[in-house]
Amino acid sequence: MPTILGQNQYGKAENRVVKITRDGATHHIKDLNVSVALSGDMDEVHYSGSNANVLPTDTTKNTVYAFAKEHGIESAEQFGIHLARHFVTSQEPIHRARIRIEEYSWERIEASDATSRLIGADEPKHSFVRKGQEVRLTQITYDGSSWEVVSGLKDLVVMNSTDSEFWGYVKDKYTTLKEAYDRILATEVSGRWRFNWTDDEQRMPHWEESYEQVRKHMLQAFADTYSLSLQQTLYQMGSRIIDNRGEIDEVRFSLPNKHHFLVDLEPFGLKNDTADGAVYYAADRPYGLIEATILRDGCEARIPEDLTNL
Numbered sequence: 001m002p003t004i005l006g007q008n009q010y011g012k013a014e015n016r017v018v019k020i021t022r023d024g025a026t027h028h029i030k031d032l033n034v035s036v037a038l039s040g041d042m043d044e045v046h047y048s049g050s051n052a053n054v055l056p057t058d059t060t061k062n063t064v065y066a067f068a069k070e071h072g073i074e075s076a077e078q079f080g081i082h083l084a085r086h087f088v089t090s091q092e093p094i095h096r097a098r099i100r101i102e103e104y105s106w107e108r109i110e111a112s113d114a115t116s117r118l119i120g121a122d123e124p125k126h127s128f129v130r131k132g133q134e135v136r137l138t139q140i141t142y143d144g145s146s147w148e149v150v151s152g153l154k155d156l157v158v159m160n161s162t163d164s165e166f167w168g169y170v171k172d173k174y175t176t177l178k179e180a181y182d183r184i185l186a187t188e189v190s191g192r193w194r195f196n197w198t199d200d201e202q203r204m205p206h207w208e209e210s211y212e213q214v215r216k217h218m219l220q221a222f223a224d225t226y227s228l229s230l231q232q233t234l235y236q237m238g239s240r241i242i243d244n245r246g247e248i249d250e251v252r253f254s255l256p257n258k259h260h261f262l263v264d265l266e267p268f269g270l271k272n273d274t275a276d277g278a279v280y281y282a283a284d285r286p287y288g289l290i291e292a293t294i295l296r297d298g299c300e301a302r303i304p305e306d307l308t309n310l
């Protein structure tokens, strides 16, 4: 045969599943986008078209919805683990399952005082507004013996309006950038963190609490760091997570530097400097892109370089 089959996987991508849990009149939402990718003994379907080993992608979709009903969704990670285990242990030809989940969060809309008075203390709590902040992410990979859980977030926009400088850099004949001693530091955080939970015998992390704590440490490090570069801030964000969360061995960030340039208002006879309530032009492109991995000492880097691939 002049060609051979290389890596392959298949499954239903982007199953949008919304699970409402009712606790009396108080409802809870889990809103997920679940992608299933399975691999194993799949040579024949590619070579000859025999579907004998193929669990249809349609079935993988149905399984996602059925599991949401049968088992509920405690956390995206728990749900993904459940699905991955099911595909690998119930289908002999399937040796590996990768489940990717995006989670969108919803915030309760508080009833107005008037509504509360009308319907009493037991007012229904079933109205939500979608949170405009980050998308939560997780990827679960299971090969029948070992687990890899990488969680994270994207689209979380943060800004420090001072406590950021950038100077002392290399200057060559193409350098025009002015040194900055008080600038805006803003970025849209895309981050991933890898858990050291790898086998069923080990105690599983508390996924929801872990996410909240990682997010908190990351944001606090962003706010607390007097920054001499976005690279330094990134490292602080990552090491704060590793130092505080024993369940995590590796963190990777991709941070676009959302530049804010002082507008030249001299032509209008206006002085525009940072010391006195300055006006900035928020540029959308090009942007500096700062990316790095922070590892617990002695641990191996496994999160891919390009986070758009995870």
Ligand SMILES: O=c1[nH]c(=O)c2[nH]c(=O)[nH]c2[nH]1
Residues within 6 Å of the ligand: 166, 177, 228, 229, 230, 231, 257, 288
């Ligand atoms: O925090 C920064 N890091 C850089 O590497 C860099 N390069 C640049 O032009 N501005 C900045 N800012």
